[in-house]
Amino acid sequence: MVNMLYSELFCQSNFSFLCGASDPEELVNTAAFLNYQALAITDECSVAGVVRAHAEIKRNRLPLKLIIGASFTLAEEFSFLLLCPYKQAYSELCRIITNARSRSPKGEYHLAEWDIKSVKHCLIIWLPSLNRDVNLHWGKWLQRYHSQRCWIGVQRLLDGQDHHRFTICSDLTESFSIPLCACTGVLMHHPKQLPLQHILHAMRTGSTVDKIGIAALSNAERALRPLNKLRKLYPAQWLYETQKISELCQFSLEELKYQYPKELVPTGYTATSYLRECVEKGIKKRFPEGITHEVRQVIEKELLLIKEQAYEYFFLTIYDIVQFAQQQGILYQGRGSAANSVVCYCLEITAVDPRQINVLFERFISKERDEPPDIDVDFEHEKREQIIQYIYRKYGRQRTALAATVITFRFRSAFREVGKALGFAESQLGYVLKNINRRDKALPWQSQLSACGMDPAQVKVKQLIALVEQIIGLPRHLSQHVGGFVISDGPLHELVPTENTAMPDRTVIQWDKDDLESLALLKVDILALGMLTAIQKSFHLLNKQFPQPVSIPFITRLGDDRQVYDMVCKADTVGVFQIESRAQMTMLPRLKPRCYYDLVVQIAIVRPGPIQGEMVHPYLRRRHQLDPVVYPSKEVESVLGRTMGVPIFQEQVIQLAMVAAGFSGGEADQLRRAMASWKKNGRLYEFQEKVVSGMTQRGYDKHYANQIFEQIKGFGGYGFPEAHSASFAVLAYVSCWLKHYFPVEFYVGLLNSWPMGFYTPSQLVRDAQQHNIKVLPVCINASSIEHEVVFVQSEKAIRLGFTLIKGLSDKAKDSIVSHRPCEGYQSLRQIQQLSLSRADLTALASANAFHQLADNRYQTRWEMMNQEKNLPLFANQDSQQSFAFTPSSLDNLIEDYAATGLSIEHHPIALLANQRSLNKYCWSKDLSNKKNKSLVRIIGCVTGRQAPGTASGVTFLTLEDHFGNINVVVWQATARHQQQPYLKASLLQVDGILERSPEGVIHVIAGKLTDRSDWLSAINVPSRDFH
Amino acid sequence: MLWLFLDFHQLSLDALAPILDKEEPRPCVIYEAEVNQIVQCNSYATEAGIEVGMGMAQAASLCSDLSIIDYKVDRETSHLKILANSLYQLIGDIVLIPPASLALRLDPSIRFYDGLRPLCQTIMNELNQQKVNFHFATGWSIESAKVLAKAKMDRILSDQAAIHNALLQCHLNQTDLTTQQVDSLARVGIHTLQSLLSLPTTEIGKRFDNKLISYLTALRGEVFPTCVYFHPEEKFAETIEPAYEISQTQHLLPWVNRLLNQLAVFLRLRNQVTASLTLTLFFREKEKESLQIGSAYPLSLAANWLPLFELHIEKLTLTEPVTALGLTANQTEQMNGHNSDFFYHRFHYFAKMQLLGKLQAKLGSDNVCTPTFNNDHRLEEASPAANFPAFIPHWHPLFIATTPLPLSESSQIQFGPVRIQTGWWDDQDVKRDYFIAQTSKGELLLVYKSSPEQQWFIQGWYG
Amino acid sequence: MSDRLTHLTVHPHLWRASYKTSSENKARIPSGFTLLDSALGGGWPQAGLIRLRTLQGIGEVELFLTLLQHMCHPHLLVFINPPGRIQASWLIKYKIEPDDVVFLTGTHEQNLWAAEQCLKNDACQIVLVWSGQPLSLTQARRLQVNAKQHQSVCILFEYQHVLRQSLPLELDLSLIREQAAVTLNIEKQLGGWPRVGLQLTYSPIPSNNSILSAFTRYAQTYSKHEQVS
Incomplete structure (x- = not known):
């Protein structure tokens, strides 16, 4: 029996969490190497690992058939496998898994006997237990219901119980004439995985490796074993039986076709005709003055491409969601490669007029790269749940679910x-x-x-x-993708099983976004973005003042505004989208963005990818004409021309591989996938030889080829896609525009959408004050719930709202505002009549909200603590005379920070200045007139510690004094041996050298650090450390 | 009334001090994981800038070779009991305030020591002898003395006025007020006891619960809440933490002797005897082990018990150093002639204990043992017993050779192979195929072929 | 005359050659082998010293299985000088509580002293002793007397290399095994005739038969009854 044929029918990958020790990829590669005919991946009540196995077989063109299946145990006594011979069996399996998973909390499943009694298509492999009467019961049951499609799986594990198994199985096949077949119950692809399997077992049972004892595997026989060894362990007929069973299994995941929800296309239309109609409608709206012939040509070309790739439904699904958002007045923005097209602009998916960014035009869905379209849609983070509920309502729980994310170790x-x-x-x-x-x-x-x-x-x-x-990198459990929705025409569990997540009423499918991509099933990403909420709130404030409604397209249509870019180049970007962080602020004056595309580069350049790939410095030198811009070839110029020959974006690196190294579209896509996950599985190195040889053949010198590959590696998972950077750049520009022309509305919008962005409300208010905007404190009579724009002597100012007060309940906020008499509250007792809770009253008192009625906040808080006060009987008594404590200015500052997290009048340093003589300190505003390299002594509250992963281990400290922020650079050596002040200080004195870069960016290189926190011990200024 | 309050602010550290100082002195802290706070730190740690209340991350980053010991309330309380026991011989009125404070009522005992000064001196001497750090203060009530002790006054005041104005200077967070109460008072500018006590109690009553009111009255000494005085245990159960970890068995004997003497005193006071004792050995990582030591007839004198303990201890092998020893008397009876009201089961238990005691005493306890279920696939490894094994390997023989013997005769394989390939985590890594073979003479042997030398070995016999 | 005779016949320590009327046969414990039980007059004696000359590892202890199971819980079952470490899994397989079992090893004198102590103590009813050297007459007599006096059993296992001595025993046996069956000789028994060549079939080990038969039966690759779903 030289060419013995064998298929392993019982094999669990590490998607049987904490049980299987090998990836689906390792299992199929080894099975093919041992020239098995087929391998069934049968994880416990799950098909989470099958797609990776399927993709691996396709990728390496392995001579191995994949059988889709799953293993189950009913009531701890009846263990069996279900295998899928054809498509209906697969849908049946998905249905059974979904029902079993839906009955129990996350991670568990509960089978009912009915589930298996109703099986019509799946093949059943019974794994009998060692208990005789249990076997008799289930043997009779199987003979009665499934006699045509049932086998008994016999395991030979050399664990001292084989003789029992053989006896039992022989008796069972005699009494119930169910045929026998060989199987292993594989848990690892190679015996050397045994220690890992033991560790997983110990983790599952919460004990240690030496204590799991004889419950653990006694040997490594549950691995994929060579055929000659199997021939010695199992009778020939049982091995042959596995081959017969595998020939019955013809189902492949390729047969899963994605059916789009039909109701998207109204009756009487085809998908293409309906899409065209929507686009035409959009044209009238987006191009009121009519479109040029050239733009019309682009639209026709795009529509043709969409038709060829049959992606109409994808665009219509997103179109439908976006229409709903518009009706609800929710601000949104589409981003991704397919988003930068005229069709999307007409369908109002994106807000960017493509004529402005025509440079990105030709990277629409490229046929030869055969990439599925990738559109993410961001919504206001407070309104995103409305969108999710709309999707659930429209398509129903049966037809929509979230994609999974595999949480790994x-x-x-x-x-x-x-x-x-x-x-x-x-x-x-x-x-x-x-x-x-x-x-x-x-x-x-x-x-x-x-x-x-x-x-x-x-x-x-x-x-x-x-x-x-x-x-x-080993999978640990399934969790829900942040926003990836899968929507299908028929019930989803015909396509893939769903299971419960930790969150109530959220179901997730058992595949993640990579699985969906490899099966070309499409998902729609619904994401939340804080900045959209802030912009929308600013728009509302503006639309109250001006007749012409302000919107994103309105602003982008005005084109690049010189004044706005001046502000950006001065790095006056606190609160702005994407370019507000410390690291960005130091880059802005060096890069000096002057137009929209410069912003696109700015957003992408300050990221670990370009930094580690050492692309930042060369780009800046070429931008300021310090180095000549040279391209090794025409093709490279076409790709890197717009970034002066330096690869900044992920797409550029991929295009380089295609253009310079001769990669095909498919190979380029593999490279993209490898780049994203090379940190986990190091697959990128397989491409090194291909890239270098490809380029050298095309005449590039070897050094340049290696340098390009190093840059690809540097990009790793961090390279930022240009398409996404382009959409972010729009929002960045809009927020800069608002900050320049309507600062008050901008700050109020930001403060009302907090928590978001990089800065705390205290820092935002300080920045507003530094732009001499008047900020009025919370006041019982003047404030409303949200922060507001108010007019003081015909000048706009910010009135802080009640949301600022920590610990004030929403009920209290509503009742204060709704019961407020038009002339305002005249006395504390009026407020006490509102029957607010004691916590609310004391919170208001400490925030000094009653400053119009009583100036001593200690006094008012002491009054508010008195419970009987609001009983009518004691109304007239007045007993303040015994209370004689008044807060000093320092106490007021402490109370401000404790109650609202910020202080408008005082700054800790200002208070310090009038308590002690601080004349030998240099303030932030005076640094600019100090000589470069001069010695300075500065002091400030530490509001930020940032170590941006630079190789040299430098960390940035931000000190804030009552005039502004100072950037302090601390070398690793200085930090290491002055650890106490570096780590512990909240008020820090720094003696160092002032350094001014040619572009005017000022840093203080820290020499001696002295901890002055004891001067202001009570205030805890919040610091954003090492984010 | 005059109370002395003793606040042992680093009792855990002091309890372990003799052990730590043996190794080279280095910064050491007691760390409470639940609240992620350092609760006690020794002098070296304070030098490195570590303060009580700091988080672990900050402390670890300030000093790299910090040794960290988990805070265990019960260990600290048990050490407190030892201190209370030692003070009990000097003064009767002791109030135990776990986890780390004692309050002593001085006024009834002043006449025995003719004066407050000598009384306090003897107490201080006893505490110094126990080598514990503490802060102390006196007051007219436990509460007032406690506030002054927390304020680290460390002076004996007996005159009321001096105590009063010392109290007024104390900050509120040195009192027993909850953090919320201290915080809400701070938010109205009240930080010290003086400002709090200056407010009329009716006003305070309107704003705070009456638990606070009763505390303030006790603080002022206007009322004396009842308190429970400390009395030593009814049943003898003592643990001793030796000055250093013990790895040789003979070093155990002096500590066992100390425990036996304490037992003898305990029994003599109560005119009792006992027939069976349990010696418990505590280890750092492993669970504790306990030895049953029975005597044929009830004993009380340490001298009678010691030989039996010596018999046992000589044959004991310590796999890990012992960190503490505990001795408990299981049943004690009045010493009155031979009482014989045993009923069958108790009789059987004693007969069994007696037989085992005799056999172990004669042959040595590690030669007399009970077979335990070997919760390990490797037959030679004697692992700790599993109380409910996953399954029973039916192919195991009755007798296992602890050291396998080479097989000389030709034999026929009847059963197998059973492949054992495990134990990679300790250095007895095994990869072996076991077979059952029958020799020409009919002997049924469990055999295996060792991998490098290809030599067959006998592992067991089917008796 | 006959009354004196009848008085003698009723005396516990006197037997008639032809039949056993001694009082203890009702106290015998059946061994599970009918042939052996009839030879022993009902089964194993509940008191006295039994010797078995045997090889090591031919099921010599399993022969007395019913006796061990009967005399065990809540009393102690003591193994003195066993040839190897006792496997708890073997005990549990045959429903013997490992906590009721004690095993000890010492010098020859210590072993005998220990055996005597166990026989005398009420907590223990059965003691198994392995001896590498022949027992002296007095040592054997002490064991026999103690066992009879305290109604407990002592089984002495002697291996072939030990010189055979005739000893005052309750029961003297020898055992050899060929393949799956054993031959037991009753050399001498108190109150009964010696019997030679008793054939008992029992096997203390599992076997590969079920695996071997599966290989022969399912050798061909075509399967007789084609399964078509």
């Missing part, structure tokens, strides 16, 4: 859990985890262990390191 969870399973003490693991600096590029975590008291020479520590490296 990260370093911290891997280190802690593997350590616990190996028997390390928890306090030791916690201590080591606290001391490992994951940002230290020079020293990997493995070599930092000895510094934390773990001797790497020890066997146990070597095992810990090896197993942690192995387990990182």
